[in-house]
Amino acid sequence: MTASRQGAPGFSISRLADVILPKLVLAPTVLACLVGFYVFIGWTAWLSFTESRLLPRYEWAGFVQYVELFGNERWWGAMQNLGIFGGLFILVSMALGLLMAVLLDQKIRFEGAIRTLYLYPMALSFIVTGTAWKWILNPGLGLEKMAHDWGFTGVTFDWIINPDFAIYTVVIAGVWQSSGFVMALFLAGLRGVDDSIIKAAQMDGASLPTIYTRIIIPSLRPVFLSAFMILAHIAVKSFDLVMALTGGGPGFATDLPSIFMYQHGFTRGQLGLGAASAMMMLFTACAVVMPLLYSELRRERRG
Amino acid sequence: MADYPQSLQAKLIRFGIYAVLVLMALWYLAPLYVMLSTSFKTLDEIRAGNLLSLPGTFSLDAWSAAWSSACTGVECGGMKRYFANSLTMMIPAVLISTLVGAFNGYILSMWRFKGSDMFFMALLIGTFLPFQVVILPMAQVLGWLELENSTGRLVLVHVIYGLQFTTLFFRNYYVTVPGELVKAARIDGAGFFRIFFKILLPISVPTIMVCLIWQTTQIWNDYLFGVVFSSGEGQPMTVALNNLVNTSTGVKQYNVDMAAAIIAALPTLLVYMVGGKYFVRGLTAGAVKG
DSSP: OOGGGGOSTTOOHHHHHHHHHHHHHHHHHHHHHIIIIIIHHHHHHHHHTSOOSSSOOOSOOTTHHHHHHHTOHHHHHHHHHHHHHHHHHHHHHHHHHHHHHHHHTTTOTTHHHHHHHHHGGGGSOHHHHHHHHHHHTOTTTSHHHHHHHTTOTTOOOOGGGOTTTHHHHHHHHHHHHHHHHHHHHHHHHHHTSOHHHHHHHHHTTOOHHHIIIIIITGGGHHHHHHHHHHHHHHHHHOOHHHHHHTTTOSTTTTOOHHHHHHIIIIISSOHHHHHHHHHHHHHHHHHHHHHHHHHHHHHHHHO | OTTSOOOHHHHHHHHHHHHHHHHHHHHHHHHHHHHHHHHTSOHHHHHHSOTTSOOSSOOOHHHHHHHHTOOBTTBOSOSHHHHHHHHHHHHHHHHHHHHHHHHHHHHHHHSOOTTHHHHHHHHHHHTTSOTHHHHHHHHHHHHHTTOOOHHHHHHHHHHHHHHHHHHHHHHHHHTTSOHHHHHHHHHTTOOHHHIIIIIIGGGOHHHHHHHHHHHHHHHHHOOHHHHHHOOGGGOOHHHHHHHHHTOOSSSOOHHHHHHHHHHHHHHHHHHHHHHHHHHHHHHHHHHHTO
């Protein structure tokens, strides 16, 4: 990759520039990517092996932070919440998204307008979504009061302040924000299904539900995968939604790893522990996403 | 499907489908309606009525309070300062990351060199990382750089962590452009920049739109970087909104909270209404191809 290879008869300054310029222009991004991602991950990993508290220290301390993290009840609570929230969030968003996409695919009038309505929450900040749902779920003045006004005076709906149910309010708000997006993914997938296969199945007398469950939906496998990966990614890094909706409370009922990491790393002066929890978040994200990505890459190579 | 006369059953099914779709539309719209109607109510009306009741008198007090006098902690200047912060942070960050991303995509498709594909993979992996794993060192480095200005810090951070997406958008578009176009131009003596500005940029308008809209929504809506890397009066809108809503002093002014939330939502809603097509394309391209 030297300039001399281009130094044939047509050698000129401009040819030299053509070799150097692309690398020169790309260089800042290479630097930003290598430092911003890879050096910083190494750095965080390093911090997680030190006894850093308020200020970073760089003497090796072994696994003390991980020992502390794994012995920390709050951390396990946060991981458990992530499991409940992530699982339900992904499942419900996918189910709703698929259902809406299939229904919208039935030559619906005003399809464009309906799609626009389903998708607008995705343009909002999770902070806005959290703020709105915090108000709607307010036990004194929100849905509960509405039910009472309508005559259902026995109804109590206090999930947002009930430690046993608060995590489900996060699921509700999260699904509200993201399910329309999953719908868009599935709808794009449905539109890509080969019409001739469906026609052939219809000729054979298959009913529409059968065609969907046997032929169309199984052919959406790649869409399921990408929807899963995106939703899992949103779930693992979820932070703003919970900060706005419940602040992690009541108590630690809706605490998540991201909140644990933020508080220990930035407000509680526990840098080392924060770094260790960040590394665990990275591993969680990898554990969820990498196998799927890998299997997908292999399929693509073979196909 | 509709070629033969519809039976009663088919009509019922059709009705059912529309009913479900309309119900879903209502469920997506309800929070927006609640936010809007609450923001026009007085506190007394809020206490007397319920979520779905319409405001009796359309009061704009909550809006003016949210904009210019609501308190976040000790500071009582409303949201306008933070709204301006978000704008002054967003505009340069979006423009820089888009321009650099366009060049990157151009290089990674038309000027590949040894290692460039590998670098692209390295960049792609970045799209899957939870940012929590980089914010501690980033805070340290920003400290070393003595970059005290919150807006400057956020522009830098948003550019660095936006490049992976902007590069991806442009690269994925430019690989679909026939290479002959560029080869012919090179034979004619056009250089690196000339080819980019004269040939590729003019045909990139849709990709530029996707990229601008994606970055605008990402950066405007960001909370994590905002809360970690900015402070006090330099905070962006999302952070200020959260502070406002979760301030525990005084009487809770739900109408002001809702007005502030709508103000925070307006720019991205506007972008969505104007460029919805590109927004969806960005979501699917940015996410699916990752």
